[in-house]
Structures are given as C-alpha cells and as structure tokens.
Amino acid sequence: MLKKVGYVLVALMVTVQLVYAAFAYFDPVAFASVRGTELFDARDIDWVRIYASRTLFVALIIGYLLYVKNFKLLAAASLLGLVMPVTDASLAYQASASTAVILKHAATALFLVATFFVLGAIERRGRGA
Numbered sequence: 001m002l003k004k005v006g007y008v009l010v011a012l013m014v015t016v017q018l019v020y021a022a023f024a025y026f027d028p029v030a031f032a033s034v035r036g037t038e039l040f041d042a043r044d045i046d047w048v049r050i051y052a053s054r055t056l057f058v059a060l061i062i063g064y065l066l067y068v069k070n071f072k073l074l075a076a077a078s079l080l081g082l083v084m085p086v087t088d089a090s091l092a093y094q095a096s097a098s099t100a101v102i103l104k105h106a107a108t109a110l111f112l113v114a115t116f117f118v119l120g121a122i123e124r125r126g127r128g129a
Contacts, residue, residue, distance in 0.1 A: 006122045009115045010066045010074055017059035024052035036092025036101035071126065075119035078112045085109040 024031040028048035032039045039045065058081075065074050089105035 002118065002122055002125065006071060006074075006115070006118045007066065009111075009118055010062065013078075013111075013115065014059050014063045014066065017055050017062065021052045021056040021059060024048050024055065028052075034101075035088060036097030036105075037095045071119045071122045075116050075123060078116040078119060081112050082109055085112065 028045040029039055032048050062077060085105045085108035089102050092101050092105060
C-alpha cells in the first residue's frame with residue numbers, strides 16, 4: 001500500500017511538472033502571472049521558456065526514476081526539490097503576489113516534504129529496516 005501511495009505522489013509530481021512545462025512554453029505571459037511574477041516586457045518570455053525546458057527536464061528525470069522504481073533517489077530529489085517552491089514563494093512575495101499564490105508555493109513545499117517521508121519509508125522497508 002505504501003508503495004502505491006509513493007507511486008501516486010511521484011506520478012502527481014511528474015504530471016504537474018509536465019503541465020507547467022507545456023503551460024510555460026505555450027503561454028509564457030499567463031504562466032508567469034499564475035506563478036506570481038508578471039512579465040513587464042514581452043522580450044522576457046524567453047526566460048519563461050527556459051524555465052519550461054528545465055521543468056521538462058526535471059519531469060523526465062523524475063519520471064524515469066519512477067519507472068525504474070528508484071525510491072532512494074526519488075526521496076532525495078523530493079527533499080532537494082524544496083529549493084524550487086521556497087524560491088518561488090520568495091519571488092512571488094517580493095513581486096507582491098497574492099497570498100493565495102504564496103500559499104500555493106508553500107503547499108508545494110509541504111507536498112515535497114510528505115513525499116520525501118513516504119519514499120523514505122518505502123526505501124527503509126525495502127532494506128528490511
């Protein structure tokens with residue numbers, strides 16, 4: 001059962017990253033606004049598309065690790081991935097984004113922490129601990 005929960009949590013992570021990558025690539029202005037940092041110059045859409053390519057990379061790596069069921073690396077990635085929502089929340093706060101946007105980034109961080117603990121438990125059970 002715990003493996004199924006871990007699988008679903010990581011699959012959600014991959015799905016959200018794939019959606020964000022597509023959204024950022026196809027509608028960078030709207031994506032920036034949803035993330036809490038509006039673009040003030042149309043020339044800045046390249047930076048959002050760069051974000052999209054890196055987000056796609058992350059989704060593909062995490063998806064591959066899920067495919068090969070490497071829960072140890074997925075747990076580490078969940079913990080190390082906290083840098084993203086923490087940075088996003090900080091940038092959104094500095095850009096005077098709404099409280100809802102900032103809380104969404106905080107919820108993402110909590111999701112990653114929960115995923116880390118679930119995947120860690122799966123890894124410990126797999127080692128017989």
